[in-house]
Amino acid sequence: MSHQTLLDRICQHAPSLWGSGKVADYIPALQRVNPQQFGIALLMADGQLYTAGQARTGFSIQSISKVLSLMLALQRHGEQLWQRVGIEPSGTAFNSLVQLEYEQGKPRNPFINAGALVVVDALLARNAMPVHTMLTTVRRLAGNPSIIMDEAVSESEYQHRERNAAMAWLMKSYGNFHSDVDAALRAYFQFCALHMNCVELVRAFSFLMNQGVCMQSGQRILSARQTQQINALLLTSGLYDAAGDFAVRVGMPGKSGVGGGIVGAVPGKFTVCVWSPELNEYGNSVAGLYALEQLADELNSSIFRGL
Ligand code: GLN
Numbered sequence: 646m647s648h649q650t651l652l653d654r655i656c657q658h659a660p661s662l663w664g665s666g667k668v669a670d671y672i673p674a675l676q677r678v679n680p681q682q683f684g685i686a687l688l689m690a691d692g693q694l695y696t697a698g699q700a701r702t703g704f705s706i707q708s709i710s711k712v713l714s715l716m717l718a719l720q721r722h723g724e725q726l727w728q729r730v731g732i733e734p735s736g737t738a739f740n741s742l743v744q745l746e747y748e749q750g751k752p753r754n755p756f757i758n759a760g761a762l763v764v765v766d767a768l769l770a771r772n773a774m775p776v777h778t779m780l781t782t783v784r785r786l787a788g789n790p791s792i793i794m795d796e797a798v799s800e801s802e803y804q805h806r807e808r809n810a811a812m813a814w815l816m817k818s819y820g821n822f823h824s825d826v827d828a829a830l831r832a833y834f835q836f837c838a839l840h841m842n843c844v845e846l847v848r849a850f851s852f853l854m855n856q857g858v859c860m861q862s863g864q865r866i867l868s869a870r871q872t873q874q875i876n877a878l879l880l881t882s883g884l885y886d887a888a889g890d891f892a893v894r895v896g897m898p899g900k901s902g903v904g905g906g907i908v909g910a911v912p913g914k915f916t917v918c919v920w921s922p923e924l925n926e927y928g929n930s931v932a933g934l935y936a937l938e939q940l941a942d943e944l945n946s947s948i949f950r951g952l
Contacts, residue, residue, distance in 0.1 A: 646943060652685050652697035655939050659683035659698070659921060659932045666923030666931035669903040674801035675705060675922075678904075683921040683932050686843035687940070688851055690914055692860065700843040704920050705798050707902030708739060709846065710836040711761040712875065712883075713783060716852075718764045719871050721771045729767065729821055730760045732874075734881045734888055739903075739928055742812050750819025754882040756900065759812045762822070765833045766813075769824040775832050779839075786852075787845035788861045799831070799838035806830050837902075843918040846908050850918070853879075853898065853910035876912060880948075887927040895937045896947025907933040911946045 646654075663681050670676045684699035718726055735744060735753040745752065745759055752760035768775045776794070784790050809830055816822040822829070841849070851860035857872035858865050867875070879898030884891040884907075891899055899909035905922035907930055917940060921932035941947055 648687060648689075648693075648695045648944075649697075651940065651943050652687060652695050655936045656683060656685060656697035658939075659936070662921075662932045662935060663923065666925050668905075668922045669707075669924055669928070672798065672802045672805065672903070674795075674798045675707075675904060678704070678922045680922045683919075683936075684843045685919045685936055686847045686917070688847040688860070688916045690854060694844065694847070696844060699920070702920075703840045703842045704906055704922070705795060705837070705902070705904035706839045706841050706846065706906055707837045707904040708756070708761070709900050709902040709904075709906050709908055710779075710839050711756050711764070712850070712879070712900050712908070713779065713839075714761060714764050714768060714833075714836055715755045715875065715878075716866060717772075717775075717778065717782065718767045719867060719875075722767055726764070726767060730755050730763045732878060732881075736886055739885045740808055742808070742815060745812060745815050745819075750816045750821040752816070754878060756878065756882045757885065758809055759816065762809065762813050762829060762833055763816060765836070766822050766824050766829050769829055769832060776835050779836055783839060783841070783849060785862050785864070786849040786859050786866070787841065788848055789845055792845065793840050794835045795838045795840045798840075799834040802834045802837065803831060806834070809833070843906075843920050846906065846918040847916045850908050850910060850916050854912050854914060854916045856912070873912075876910065879910075884929055885927060887925075887929055891929075891934070891937075892949075894934070895941045896949050897937075897941065898948075899937070901929040901933070903928050905930040905933065907937060909937055911948060914946060915944075
């Protein structure tokens with residue numbers, strides 16, 4: 646089956662899944678999204694791009710942005726960053742704070758909210774305009790100078806910031822959070838509110854399959870070694886407490902967001918992005934997971950399969 650036929654088939658099946666999940670409602674602005682949408686984009690290592698459905702409809706990337714902030718923080722802090730944030734799977738929900746107390750304020754990994762907040766805190770220490778840096782970086786990586794951060798979404802999340810604020814304050818009490826909590830939360834919510842589509846995301850994340858070099862801009866983003874580290878962390882923690890299930894069913898590094906997007910990459914082969922707003926109980930897109938499982942099966946792409 647050709648790649649295009651495969652994507653078309655997956656896309657045709659997506660509507661049969663409508664109603665089995667639920668759009669994120671804890672951020673009121675996200676609740677207004679029409680749940681019955683599906684898009685997929687696949688960028689191959691040779692530069693070929695395949696799309697189906699609403700691959701060019703923008704959505705709130707939410708936690709997918711945690712990979713971008715980690716990328717920026719690693720560029721600035723290198724290995725030192727791992728003194729403040731761990732590299733182990735959490736086995737807990739993305740917004741859980743229980744582990745913070747018995748791990749003395751050091752989050753288990755950079756993809757749960759607590760970890761992403763420390764990463765943003767680290768960025769703020771070395772950058773007076775992190776939001777500007779994030780926006781210009783993403784625009785260049787994705788090849789679209791008009792990408793925006795949706796102010797309505799970030800403001801809506803700021804109004805409901807209690808849980809994320811609690812994590813930041815708890816980490817501050819252990820000395821692992823240095824900037825102004827409110828400023829860090831604002832920056833984090835603005836990163837999460839980046840509004841992008843599947844095509845822009847496969848381009849922006851092409852460095853994950855290409856040893857740290859963005860295929861869109863030709864620019865080196867991270868060293869091959871740092872990229873390998875990010876891919877390993879995405880495999881073990883990118884889908885939070887469902888990372889094991891994703892490794893077994895799909896077998897690729899991936900990152901989900903509560904906007905319904907999931908980005909995945911098979912190093913040396915392809916980067917993929919799917920989007921559909923209905924989420925399962927772990928906060929991962931129902932149709933997105935279905936799509937990636939079909940794709941991985943059909944392309945025999947699980948990284949655990951070998952040749
Ligand atoms: N902005 C969301 C939050 O902090 C991101 C969560 C997610 O996409 N998993 O809760």
